[in-house]
Amino acid sequence: MQRHRQRFICGLAFGLVLLAQTAPAQESAPATASDAPPAATCQPDVGCVTNLPLPRFVSLKGSEGNARRGPGLTHRIDWVFTREGMPLMITAEYENWRRVEDSEGAGGWVHYALLSGVRTVLVTRDMAEIRDAPNESALLVAQAEVGVIGRVLTCRDDWCRIAMDGQRGWMHKSTIWGVGADETVE
Structure with missing residues (x-):
C-alpha cells in the first residue's frame, strides 16, 4: 500500500511540473483566423513574397x-x-x-x-478577328467565339499574337482579357 501511495504522489508531482511548464503558453489569447492577411509593409504595386509587379x-x-x-x-x-x-x-x-x-x-x-x-487570354468579344499581321487591314485568318482561351506568344502596342485551336495570329487587345492595355509581352 505504501508503495502505491509513493507512486501516486510521484506521478502527481510529475504531472504538476508538466502542467506548470505549459501554463504560460496557455495564458496568451488564442490566435484567430481573419479573412485577410496581416497588413504588410511593402509597396502596393509589388508583391511582398515574389517582388513581382501587382497586378x-x-x-x-x-x-x-x-x-x-x-x-x-x-x-x-x-x-x-x-x-x-x-x-x-x-x-x-x-x-x-x-x-x-x-x-x-x-x-x-x-x-x-x-x-x-x-500567359493566356480569354476572348471577350463574339467572333473576334484573328489576323495575320497586327493591323486592321491584314488578312483575316480566323474568328474566335467568346470564352475561347488562347496562349499569348507576344504583345506590343494594341495587338497580341495568340495561338489557339491550331491557329496563330494577331488579336486586338480590346477583344481579349489577360494582358494589360499598355503591357508588352516578349
Whole structure:
C-alpha cells in the first residue's frame, strides 16, 4: 500500500511540473483566423513574397482550382475555377497564397502551386478577328467565339499574337482579357 501511495504522489508531482511548464503558453489569447492577411509593409504595386509587379496575369495550371475566402486551408472555398489555362489576375500575395480574379471579378485566395506563369487570354468579344499581321487591314485568318482561351506568344502596342485551336495570329487587345492595355509581352 505504501508503495502505491509513493507512486501516486510521484506521478502527481510529475504531472504538476508538466502542467506548470505549459501554463504560460496557455495564458496568451488564442490566435484567430481573419479573412485577410496581416497588413504588410511593402509597396502596393509589388508583391511582398515574389517582388513581382501587382497586378499581374497568370493562368490556372490544372483543370480545377479552389478560390478561398482567405489565404489558408482553414478558409472556406468561395469559388472553383474549372478551366485549365484560364487567365487570372494576381492582385495580392501572402506566403504561399495569391489572391486572384477572373475576367468577371470572381475569385479569392489560391495556392501558388495551382497557378502557372504561362500567359493566356480569354476572348471577350463574339467572333473576334484573328489576323495575320497586327493591323486592321491584314488578312483575316480566323474568328474566335467568346470564352475561347488562347496562349499569348507576344504583345506590343494594341495587338497580341495568340495561338489557339491550331491557329496563330494577331488579336486586338480590346477583344481579349489577360494582358494589360499598355503591357508588352516578349
